[in-house]
Amino acid sequence: MATIFHLAFPDQWAAAVEAGCYKWSTRGKSLDDGATFIHASRHDQVAMVANFVYDDVAGPLTLLVIDTERLVSALCDEDLDAIGMTFPHIYGPLNLDAVLDDRPYERGPDGRWPEVAPEPVS
Template identity: 80%
Template structure:
């Protein structure tokens, strides 16, 4: 099973479960607001993204663990910023049955969002 992660606010995940699909692209942007895809990360990219895009967030987040084989929307691996690092992007809503686990994600004692290892996915 190939898996990717999406960083989410717990209340947005709860609302998505009630609505039947998840539509948040990243912090503050949704597919309903004109975003064209949902940002995702491989395990080794989660902390990088969290410490950049969620650096001032104090509440715990959650990690949606996504089985890529279950996605209904298209998945593309892209380097849109030209950084030399590509990220998985989901072009369309995230179907709930593709989310195989939801894990709490809290800051470490050092104040940073922690690394996620590939072993943690299996």
């Protein structure tokens, strides 16, 4: 089982749970608004993304732990910005049964978003 991660605002995640699927691409962008995929990260990319995209958010955020084998929508690993680093992108809505865990993601004592440990392989 491979896992990837997505950062969500708690209220948007709660609304998605009620609606039955999640459609937020990234901060302020939804598949309903024309975004073509949902941004995700591997464990070693979460803090970098959080400290860049969510730098001004006091938090907490919700960290979604996603089982890639359960995804209904297509998953592509891409370097769309030509920065020499690929990121997982989910091309379509995120089905809720692919989300293994949703946990609070809070800033560390130093004020930065913390690193995320890899999920244990089962």
